[in-house]
Amino acid sequence: MILSDGDMATIWLTLRLATTVTILLLILATPLAWWLARTHSWFKGPISAIVALPLVLPPTVLGFYLLLAMGPNGVIGQFTQALGLGTLPFTFWGLVVASMVYSMPFVVQPIQNAIEAIGNRPLEAAATLGASPMDRFFTVVLPLAKPGFMTATILGFAHTVGEFGIVLMIGGSIPNETRVVSVQIYDHVEALEYAQAHALSGVMIVFSFVVLLMLYTFQRKRKAVGMTYGR
């Protein structure tokens, strides 16, 4: 076995981080995506821009400000300290928060697009049949937007696995706490352990390829989202 126990630990930590981030993001991003898809509010533009910021900013910039905010004198830091949780930087949960910010657009945008594609009509039809707003969301929006949710899940998960810069800024490299695969590879290369770096990098390439393959196969099968009218 080329992968050491330390390498395996980083893989498990990475999977744990990505799963946690994806689940929390789906819960948080769904209402946000719903609002963005249906609002005519003036705030739609600014909020969309803020959500999309991680797409263009270097991770170091995000990491830097998150570090300040979560530090002992930062807004988030003072809040977590007041709750008796200490400060978040260089902890697993600090990494979770940073990753959520960083992966947000990859989860929000597919869901938003899917909800926009459904349009108003199916919801109106459901309302005339006696479905309450909650009922409409679970029985019409969720099933019709399923392809969007699948894409959001896959992209959110994969993007969290693939991050490096923000982890380095917020998490550092603490075994079993913040040392994820990408950081471990960096440490291996720093220490000139090229064989180990090769093994982990190979795992990452295979993983990423499989994930993207899944995504594109899935998207081709379910091109049509929402309703088709007439023939």
Next chain:
Amino acid sequence: MADRMEEIEQATILSKGIQARFQLGFGQSAKSHFALDIDMAIPGQGITAVFGESGSGKTSLLRCIAGLEKNASGCLQVNGELWQDASVFVPTHKRSLGYVFQEASLFEHLTAMGNLHYAIKRNNQTANPELLEQVIGVMGIAGILSQLPEALSGGERQRVAIARALLSQPKLLLMDEPLASLDTARKLEILPYLERLRNSFNIPILYVSHAVDEIVRLADHAVIMEQGKVLAQGDITELFSRVDLPLGVSNEVGAILECKIVQRDKKWHLMRVAFDGGELWLPNVENNENNTQRIRVLASDVSLTLSPHTDSSILNVLSGQIAEITNDQDPAMSLVRLKVGDNYLLARLTQKSLHNMALILGKSVWIQIKSAAIVR
């Protein structure tokens, strides 16, 4: 005394019917030039057609009634239930209504049966397997229930959509040009189902259409709209005999008569029908359902004479008086409204004949009817 009784009766019918007053498009959305300003009262039974050109506000009116236009202010009462006024706005899902959209709008992730069950589960009434069977039978969809909507033809989708609306057991069924998105063949396929729907279920229906032939065939009552306002409302026979309404282009104008079959003549394949004002001979139609017939007499099939001709090939001659004369769109023609008993007929005549025969209001004439179409 009799008048008083009639008034009370009228009031009871009204409280059972549908009263709607809506204003939409003023104020909040001043950017859109469209404005709806509606005041109407229609009976709480039968089919009421909402007729008007595209953009006259027919769909907006239906959406207001369904509660889908949140910005509409006004007042709505359906068979004694208050759905909207200044302080009340019952949300769409709590209004007991069915809505058939122009496009079937089925849920694509559910089969035809799944779509029907979606309605049944939410109609707040005890399960009624007989109704499901009856609706499936009337709409003729038993064979396609396991299909997904994308596998159905346009006509089938629309029939499933109508069945779905019926199964929510609504107190009011709103139909927004359900045939408009279909070609002529599909239209003819669905029309008989709509007639069966009218005969089998006792639900008041508001039927939006700009097709005169559909309205003539289906409706008992009509609301005529123009530029967001109600131009006229009333009985379909009364409205179709008026010369001041845009009911059809000039060569399609024609009055409607409700007749009873009084005699069938096997030898000549004719039947004699009677209405208040006279009798007509028509080609015999065998229908065992009822002995009432609705017939339509196009204005272009009616001519007038000053004496009763007995040497003409025209079989149907009635006597009546000239009630109204208006100009047609064509400067050579005019449209004449004739009172025949309690009913009215329309005749499209040249201005020249009008002048030559010295036809004026109140004059008694003989009315020759070349042909009449049985519409239902």
